[in-house]
Amino acid sequence: MTLRVLVAKIGLDGHDRGIKIVARLLRDAGMEVIYTGLFQTPDTVASAAIDEDVDVIGLSMLSGAHMTLAPLVVEALRSRGASIPVVVGGIVPKQDIPLLKAAGISEVLGPGAPGTAVVDTIRAAAHVQ
Amino acid sequence: MTTPREVWQKAFTESSVRPGAYETMSGIPVQPVYGPDDGEFPGVYPYTRGPYASMYRSKLWTMRMFAGFGTADDTNKRFKDIINSGGDGLSTAFDMPTLLGLDSDDTMSLGEVGRCGVAIDTVEDMDDLYRDIDLGKITTSMTINSPAAVLFSMFIAQAERNGTPRARLGGTLQNDILKEYQAQKEFVFPPRQGMRLVRDTIAFTAAEMPKWHSVSISGYHIREAGSTAAEELAFTLANGFAYVELAAQTGLSVDAFAPRLSFFFNAHIDFFEEIAKYRAARRIWARWLKERYGATSERSLQLRFHTQTAGVSLTAQQPEVNIVRTAIEALAGVLGGTQSLHTNSMDEAMALPTERAARIALRTQQVIANETNVTAVADPLGGSWYVEELTNEMERRAEEIFADIEAFGQGSMLDGCINGIEENWFQSRIADSAYDLERKFNSGERIIVGVSHFLEGNDEEEIDLLRITNEDEQKQRRRLEAVRSSRNSAAVAESLAVLETEAADPEINLMPALINASNARATVGEMxxxxxxxxxxxxxxxxx
Structure with a gap:
């Protein structure tokens, strides 16, 4: 079965190099990828993920707002009765990783993660589900 | 017939030169420039080898360190550290809400206040930001684009409140809106409306602020977003041509405007390619300004630029190795003849820099400037067969791209840039190049130390990072609330109404209305x- 992935930028961070690369990597690995563009909110991401019936959500976060915004995506999903796994990629200091996982984030990909790791992590997150 | 060397010699003789022994460490005398008498020379058209005849013998580059985090008070302290450590120019980084023209208490600002830069909501914050810094003496650069006119009017309002008239203010507004749509993506208004604000700041500074650089045309972000070196060069210069055409529409002559432009390029890790890029940039700019736009003043033809080392080349793994990368990139900027330089800190793949990391980055420049003796000779790589060929190739590739952009604009570079943005052409090309490079990393064709190879040490403990707490966000919101409740709200409403009315008339310059609203303590978001x-x-x- 083809995995469906929503990749999203939330908040005000306009750095879209990483998310576009990830989107192409996942697409080239045979997944269906949906990108909803810049300046999304936790609510718009949760709604789009449910409407599109995706298997995984990938959030790209480079502005340092991950501790505030990523958990809000998990909450927005829960409040809609959904439990789609959320993977965060971007600039996340190591010490924040356990805190994000405690807040319901499935996995975190830091700077320098190779393409294979990105693809494997998304697949693994979907299958745990 | 005078030779190029004689033209250079005359200009060099007329330059004031820093005193010192111009010789190698072992005492071999060093000339200010080397090359055949009929070759290219610095300070001589087309300026491939440098804008000035004497280059760093007259003046070192400005060590302009980019800083901004938390509240205006926090950043003011960092600015003073920079000045006390020998930095000689300030460069202000604003946080994401400010870059997008939002107030700190906007719902979209949640989690972003003061995180990537300093939070500015009103003229009161601007006051704190530059407190006890003599803005008539030190030059200031502000990295702001979509709301550039707004922040600029707050800057003018606070300087005048503190006794420095606008005509004495020297510095640079980034104000390069085209690259926001192409690469950096901190856009707000549609492109043509964005360009109207750029036009207003250009006309305003031309009339009232002789020492101000109204636009810093920035390739840095284009490169960071993933372009190749040739695309960085070509898109940036094309944007420059677009601003020249925009200024001409306001009735400014090219020689009244072009001397106020400055450029901002990336210094990436491919050492010689970067140097060739800067050399080609100067040559192309001089030729286009002279031949196409009819500039005659030397200052219009001399491309001057700021350089920043490549943020994307930094690794989170073994961060100390980033000091080495940054030093090599900074050296490329210097050998390429940069007028000012920012060196990234080793911890910036993870966070904004700590004070210690930022100091080491500044020290890197100071080593290049004071220990290596590379400043004695202008364009020391000129004449290298490799560098000269790369310079020519950069120029050829850039000209191919200009032809595409000109075709989009049916002969106008201004329309070509705007149409290319609206058609997603720049954005797609940058994304394609970014992905090409990524595939080379993933296939092992390109190596990154500490990431793809040489991993011993990656499990060491993380270095200390600067933490921006949510307290700063709370503090900034309280401060904004205090300003909102203490100001004359009728005066604010009145100033905003004028602004809205004038915005509807494209003939009106919005700067006076913005300065008026700043003085009434209207917020960035309100304006x-x-x-x-x-x-x-x-x-x-x-x-x-």
């Missing part, structure tokens, strides 16, 4: 909303 009512918003069609 942007008033203009946005008229201008609308830019929505980028998301493409992968």
């Amino acid at each position: 942007m909303k008033s203009m946005g009512t008229v201008f609308g918003r830019h929505i980028e069609v998301p493409t992968i």
Whole structure:
């Protein structure tokens, strides 16, 4: 079965190099990828993920707002009765990783993660589900 | 017939030169420039080898360190550290809400206040930001684009409140809106409305602020977003041509405007390619300004630029190795003849820099400037067969791209840039190049130390990072609330109404209305909303 992935930028961070690369990597690995563009909110991401019936959500976060915004995506999903796994990629200091996982984030990909790791992590997150 | 060397010699003789022994460490005398008498020379058209005849013998580059985090008070302290450590120019980084023209208490600002830069909501914050810094003496650069006119009017308002008249203010506004749509993506208004604000700041500074650089045309972000070196060069210069055409529409002569432009390039890790890029940039600019736009003043033809080392080349793994990368990139900027330089800190793949990391980055420049003796000779790589050929190749590739852009604009570079943005052409090319490079990393064709190879040490403990707490966000919101409740709200409403009315008339320059609103303590968000009512918003069609 083809995995469906929503990749999203939330908040005000306009750095879209990483998310576009990830989107192409996942697409080239045979997944269906949906990108909803810049300046999304936790609510718009949760709604789009449910409407599109995706298997995984990938959030790209480079502005340092991950501790505030990523958990809000998990909450927005829960409040809609959904439990789609959320993977965060971007600039996340190591010490924040356990805190994000405690807040319901499935996995975190830091700077320098190779393409294979990105693809494997998304697949693994979907299958745990 | 005078030779190029004689033209150079005359200009060099007329330059004032820093005293010192111009010789190698072992005492071999060193000439200010080397090359055949009929070759290219620095300070001589087309300026491939440098804008000035004497280059660093007269003046070192400005060590302009980019800083900004938390509240205006926090950043003011960092500015003073920079000045005390020997930095000689300030460069202000604003946080994401400010870059997008939002107030700190906007719901979209949640989690972002003071995180990537300093939070500025009103003229009161601007006051704190530059407290006890003599703005008549030190030059200031502000990295701001969509709301550039707003922040600039707050800057002018606070300087005049503190006794420095606008005519004495020297510095640079980034104000390069085209690259926001192309690469950096901190856009607010649609492109043509964005360009109207750029036009207003250009006309305003031309009339009232002789020491101000109204636009810093920035390739840095284009490169960071993933372009190749040739694309960085070509897109940036094309944007420059677009601003020249924009200024001409306001009735400014090219020689009244072009001397106020400055450029901002990336220094990436491919050492010689970067040097060739800077050399080609100067040559192309001089030729286009002279031949196409009819500039005659030397200052119009001399491309001057700021350099920043490549943020994307930094690794989170073994961060100390980033000091080495940054030093090599900074050296490329210097050998390429940069006029000012920012060196990134080793911890910036993870966070904004700590004070210690930022100091080491500044020390890197000081080593290059004071220990290596590379400043004695202008364009020391000129004449290298490799560098000269790369310079020519950069120029050829850039000209191919200009031809595409000119075709989009049916002969106008201004329309070509705007149409290319609206057609997603720049954005797609940058994304394609970024992905090409990524595939080379993934296939092992390109190596990154500490990431793809040489991993011993990656499990060491993380170095200390600067933490921005949510307390700063709370503090900034309280401060904004205090300003809102203490100001004359009728005066604010009145100033915003004027702004909105004037925004609807494209003939009017909005700077006076913005300065007036700043003085009334209107917020960044309020001014942007008033203009946005008229201008609308830019929505980028998301493409992968």
